[in-house]
Amino acid sequence: MNNFSAHPHQTSSPASSSGTININPPPLPGTSLRKERGAIAAQACDTCRARKQxxxxxxxxxxxxxxxxVECHYREPQPTKKDKTLVEILDKLKVLDVLNVLEDKIDHLSSRMDHLSATCHPNTNSGTATQFVPTPPLTISTGHSSGIHGTHPAVAHHRSPEGLFDGVPHEPPNVASLTENHYQYVSAAHQMLAWPAIQAHLSAIQPKCLNRxxxxxxxxxxAIALGSHFSGNHTIPMSLQDGDNFNPAPVLAPLSAFGLDWDIMQTLTKAYFDTVNLLHPILDRHSFLTQILPTLFKNGVDHTLTSTIAFLVFALGEVALASYRGPPINAYGGRPSGMRGGSKNHPPGITLFNEARKRLGFSVTETSLEMVQAYTLASTYCATCSYPMGFWKMIREASLACQSLIMISPGSLSxxxxxxxxxxxxxxAVMETCLNLELGFPLTGLEKMENVVSLPxxxxxxxxxxxxxNQETQYQEHFASHIALRRLLVEFHGTLSRSPYNTTAPSSSSTPKTIRHMATDLERWRGYLPPNLQWQENTPGAFPSSATTYNGPSIYSPVTTTATTTTNSTPAISPMLPTPQTGTMSISSVSSAVGGASMPSNVMPQSIASVTASGLRSPQLSHGHPILNSGLGLQQHQPVPQPHMFTADLDAPPVRYPYAHDVQVALLRSRYYYAKYLIHRPFLYKALHHPDATTQDDAVGAAECLKASLKWPIAMSPTCLHKRLVPCPFFFTQIFFGILVILHMVLSDKFPILTKIKDTLCGGERFEIEIKETVELYVDWIRDLSDVEPSAVWDWDVVSAMFGLEGNG
Incomplete structure (x- = not known):
């Protein structure tokens, strides 16, 4: 009996002086020039403190x-307000884990009572015979992390190294041994698309999609998710131009051999640290500016990890600049693509990345923090260029290098x-979890060390x-919050993987109760966020809850821009001169623009020419303001109050936030909605495959799944306009493809249970409007990524046939 049918529910601007990036190069050998101090004295040693110097x-x-x-002793730094916020996140996470342990014990006891009750009083309401499944024995957590397939214990960051590898992974049940009434939880979109109901729906679409x-x-x-089913090898190119052979400069060479001088290095470095390093805070800006850059300027580059990391930073700096200033790689119906700069075969920064790749081989046997950082930066670059296999290989190497360093040098953690x-x-750890959940990539064992590695x-x-x-964006709190959310995802995944859901069982089955507890934990996580990170859950695009008092008006009264270039003869920022039709400007004019440095044409990075030609080296940009916090060479307007931080209107003038702040906010919120969508998906399975057994609670769970899939900020404007900055864009491509299939089923009216859930539990007509807005956002995402990502080509062919889209428009 369908119980569901019986009970319907109705900032101030950044500081004007940076103090860290100088527009003048460091002194050359034989000169005497007092070095300008570039960082705040976070803590002086006792000797200098006593001497008051x-x-x-x-x-x-x-x-x-x-x-x-004399002995040099530093006092322990006193926690700042920001540090206390990070500690609070960790402390609340510990409390949450303790509550989970208690709730798990209660659930086990409740599950046993339910089993005994069902055995004595079998359910006769269903039209099918009751299936009884032996209740698993009550187990107690050993306190060790067992990764994706294990129960996540209470957080204990200071265990002894002897306990590193005590956790034993729990394999999920054999799907083949389950009856048709059991739903085995899956996380990846391609696994969800194997559901019988979805396969039947895709079969009806097959005549419209003959090429797939x-x-x-x-x-x-x-294979489809990775794009490996396509002919050809989707790897990082080695050539500079089509048909050219890769002929890089020697390993040991002056900077001029790579088209670099002091100003260009400063520009690319600032672009990297103002964007990419706030999303992935891997490097220390102060050390890079005061040690690595002056050394390179003085001695040139060599084969060491220092030069390798520098080239990776410069390459990612090019990506950051291209993401905002570069021309779109395509346009559809007058709407420019959100993939900007370069092309599929020649992404921005490829020349510099290849120089780093060449040097990486000299250090593969090193065990050092720099080795971990180099692999991590290389993985980030592969992600910006949509090379999922390259990203996985590099993040795997980074994880293994990290494990080696901790095992060989335990003191490195202190x-x-x-x-x-x-x-x-x-x-x-966060990146491995994403790859494991959505693409099925194996783990490296990094999760077994979580007990001895504390939060940063x-x-x-x-x-x-x-x-x-950090004052403007709270990137440190964002990073800590991602770690906490990742831990919840690991726990959710492990619990659901070990608990097949009997979709015809009584409503008192333990799986729905478990999911409700997970939803409560997820909501607690959102409630534990610092006030500046919180938002209204039913409004994904809303400003943070405390936006009215957060750092003044600059962050939340951003500059809107249009594609019209300035007409002033001497603008502060020149418009981007190169276009897809005209290419780059001449080398001689670039050399003149950067002060006459010699730049051989065969090694001059294309996007560097664009960067230097666009006037990025002006003191206005290189001093005090984030390098991308400007009109970007576009016509500027007075700040316009925005109703939301993100909008589904992709044709509206884009809004610019400094420090890629919109990417930080959109990423955290989208991962939250992903977790909520994932844990409620078993209810959607039951509604699709056993509608007669769907109860009111099941229907509510399915409705939560559908609502959680709508309008993720990562696909909304302005974040979707610089997709190269989004970490793991192919991760979201597969998720959006799966969601589009589900939403097409909802809109098709061929599934009465979904129609009823939509009309009675989701908001009816208003919800349908939001579905259509979501479809436009996710279709736009897949269409943009199809220009550079092979897996998105397959997805685009199916989506365009499913929704009746013509060609690429």
């Missing part, structure tokens, strides 16, 4: 203590660079720019 904060000894040959075998998704899902190591560790506290000496960017 500035301390350069070098570790283990500052220059003063070295000069006087839609049944292949059930047997070739991972040394001067411990916080940077912790940041890299948790970044790799960002206690290293920060530059003034980092202080300002």
């Amino acid at each position: 500035k301390c350069d904060e070098q570790r283990p000894k500052c220059s003063t203590c070295q000069r006087f040959n 075998d839609l049944k292949s998704i059930a047997r070739e899902g991972p 040394g001067p660079q411990a916080d940077l190591l912790r940041r890299a560790f948790w970044h790799c 506290d960002f206690s290293t000496c920060s530059s003034r720019d980092d202080y300002i960017s």
Whole structure:
């Protein structure tokens, strides 16, 4: 009996002076020029404090203590307001885990009572015979993490190394041994598309999509998701132009051999640290600016990891600039693509990345933090260019290098660079989880070390720019919040994987109760967020809850822009000169623009020519403001109050937020909605395959799944207009494809149960409007990615046939 049918429910601007990036190069050998201090003195040593003089904060000894040959002692840094916020997130997470342990014990007891009750009083309401499944024995957590397939224990960050590998992974049940009335939880979109109801729906679409075998998704899902089913090898190119041979400069060479000078390095470095490093805080800005850049300028580049990391930073800096300033790689119906800069075969920064790749081979046997950072940066670059296999290989190497470093040098977790190591560790953990959940990539074992690696506290000496960017965006709190959310996802995935859902069982089955507990935990996580990160759940595009009092008006009264270039003869920022039709400007004019540096045409990076020609080296941009916080060479308007931070109107003038702040906010919220969509999907399965057994609670769960799938901020404007900055864009491509199939089923009216849920529990006509807005957003995402990502080509062919789209328009 269908119980559902019986009970219907109705900022101020950034500081004007940066203090960390100088427009003048460091002194050359033989010259004497006083070095300008570039960072805030986070903590002086006791000697300098007693002498009341500035301390350069070098570790283990500052220059003063070295000069006087005395002991150099630093006090423990006092936690700032930001540090306390990070500690609060961790403390609340610990409380949450303790509550989970208690609730799990109660659920086990309740499950046993339900089983005994069902055995004595079998359910006779269903038209089919009752299926009884033996209740698993009550188990108690050992306190060790067992990764994706294990129960996540209470957080314990200071366990002894002996307990690293005690966790035993729990394999999910054998799907083949389950009856047709059991739903085995799956996380990946291609696994969901193998559901019988979805396969039947795709079969009806097959005549409209003759160039794709839609049944292949059930047997070739991972290959399709990775794009490996296409002919040709989708790898990072080695050539500079079509038909050219790769002929890079020598490994040991001056900067001019790569088209680099001091100003260009400063520009690319600032672009990287103002965007990419706020999303993945892997490097320390102060160390890079005061140590690595001056060394490169003085000595040139070589085969060491220092040069490798520098080239990766410069390459990602090009990507960041191209994401905002570069021309779109395509346009559809007058709407420019959100993939900007370069092309599929020649992404921005490829020349510099290839130089880093060439040097990486010299250091593959090193065990150091720099090795971890190099692999992590390389994986980030592969993600910006939509190379999923390259991304996975590099993040895997980063994870393995991280494990090796911790095992060989346990003291690295308490040394001067411990916080940077912790940041890299948790970044790799988050990325591995994404790849495992959605693409089925195996884990490296990094999760087994979670008990000995604490959360990062960002206690290293920060530059003034980092202080300002954190005040504006709270990137440190965002990073910690991603770690906490990832832990919940791991726990949810492990629990649901071990608990097949009997979709014809009584409504008192333990799986729905478990999912409700998960939803409560997820909501607690959202409630534990710092006020500046919270938002109204039913409005994904809303400003943070405390936007009215958060850092003044600059962040939330952004500049809107149009595609019209300025007409002023001497603009502060020149418009982007190169276009897809005209290419780059001449090398001679670029050399003149950057001060006459020699730049051989055969190695001059294309996008660097565009960057230097566009006037990015003006003091207005290189001092004090984030390099991308401007009209970007476009006609500027007075700040216009925005009703929401994100909009589904992709044709509206885009809004620019400094420091890629919109990407940070959109990413955190989208991962929250992903988690909510994932844990409620078993209810959707039951509604599709056993509508007569669907209860009111089941229908509510299915409605929550549908509502959680709508209008993720990562696909809304302005974030979708610079997709290269979105971490793992192919991760979202597969999720959006799966959601589009589900929404097409809802709109088709061929599934009465979905129609009823839509009309009675989701809001009816208003919900249908939001579905159509969501379809436009996700279709636009897949269409843009199809220009550079092979897996998106398959998805685009199916989506265009499904929704009756013509060609690429």
